[in-house]
Amino acid sequence: MAPLLRTEDVHKRYGKEEVLRGVSMCLEPGETKVIIGPSGTGKSTLLRCINRLTEPDRGRIWLEEQEVTARKASINRLRADIGFVFQDFNLFTHLTSLENVRLGPLRVRRLGRPQANRTALEALAQVGLSDKTKSYPAELSGGQQQRVAIARALAMHPKLILFDEPTSALDPELIGEVLEVMVRLAKSGMTMLVVSHEMGFARSVADEIIFMEHGVIVEQGPPSRMFKAPTQARTGEFLRKISELYGEAD
Ligand SMILES: Nc1ncnc2c1ncn2[C@@H]1O[C@H](COP(=O)(O)OP(=O)(O)OP(=O)(O)O)[C@@H](O)[C@H]1O
Numbered sequence: 001m002a003p004l005l006r007t008e009d010v011h012k013r014y015g016k017e018e019v020l021r022g023v024s025m026c027l028e029p030g031e032t033k034v035i036i037g038p039s040g041t042g043k044s045t046l047l048r049c050i051n052r053l054t055e056p057d058r059g060r061i062w063l064e065e066q067e068v069t070a071r072k073a074s075i076n077r078l079r080a081d082i083g084f085v086f087q088d089f090n091l092f093t094h095l096t097s098l099e100n101v102r103l104g105p106l107r108v109r110r111l112g113r114p115q116a117n118r119t120a121l122e123a124l125a126q127v128g129l130s131d132k133t134k135s136y137p138a139e140l141s142g143g144q145q146q147r148v149a150i151a152r153a154l155a156m157h158p159k160l161i162l163f164d165e166p167t168s169a170l171d172p173e174l175i176g177e178v179l180e181v182m183v184r185l186a187k188s189g190m191t192m193l194v195v196s197h198e199m200g201f202a203r204s205v206a207d208e209i210i211f212m213e214h215g216v217i218v219e220q221g222p223p224s225r226m227f228k229a230p231t232q233a234r235t236g237e238f239l240r241k242i243s244e245l246y247g248e249a250d
């Protein structure tokens with residue numbers, strides 16, 4: 001099977017700092033991979049390169065046959081095919097849930113209003129927010145806002161969704177509802193690349209965990225092996241550390 005996403009030797013530098021030093025990875029259709037690693041290691045930068053929020057200096061990225069890094073790649077089409085869920089939700093505060101979610105279908109997918117509404121309502125139902133379609137972000141909890149953000153990605157019927165620490169801005173009691181939605185999505189066959197230190201989530205749905213440090217992938221593998229028998233000492237150390245912090249011992 002051809003990979004859905006492939007990055008090849010991606011490099012990025014900010015001034016003197018080499019943030020990505022040759023990252024190659026792929027995602028098969030329907031796979032979920034979870035990226036972990038210390039702060040400042042380039043995890044967000046990698047996700048941002050994948051949907052061209054950041055331009056890599058070197059290396060190439062493909063979404064199926066479409067070369068993301070090609071100079072003439074359509075950024076609009078790319079952003080429609082690759083959803084992005086941010087740590088801090090990034091919703092428009094002056095728009096209701098429904099308006100936030102239908103914006104992409106209307107403006108980017110260019111659906112008519114009735115169809116865009118239908119698509120948006122379906123996406124909101126998928127994240128369990130059918131009763132909050134008319135609410136503004138300020139009237140929603142953080143967990144609900146993040147679910148609206150996930151619905152916004154889903155409404156575009158993307159090929160892939162990137163998640164950058166989607167639960168790390170949430171109060172602990174709100175994390176579960178967002179992870180639950182993500183678990184359901186992963187099990188439904190959505191292709192997902194997720195930066196997260198929620199190892200319970202990784203254990204239940206990740207096909208692989210990718211450990212990044214200093215701009216490179218140190219090690220990757222299925223959660224069962226990564227937890228039990230990492231080949232790199234650094235991986236084991238880091239996994240122990242986040243297990244202590246996030247309460248997912250052993
Ligand atoms: N636009 C930018 N301009 C300059 N430096 C940047 C920029 N974006 C990121 N960096 C630097 O690149 C490095 C990697 O940042 P990145 O956000 O990718 O790390 P991260 O692994 O996502 O970290 P965290 O776990 O804290 O989110 C950091 O040292 C950061 O300061």
Ligand SMILES: [Mg+2]
Nearest residue numbers: 043044045164
């Ligand atoms: Mg980050």
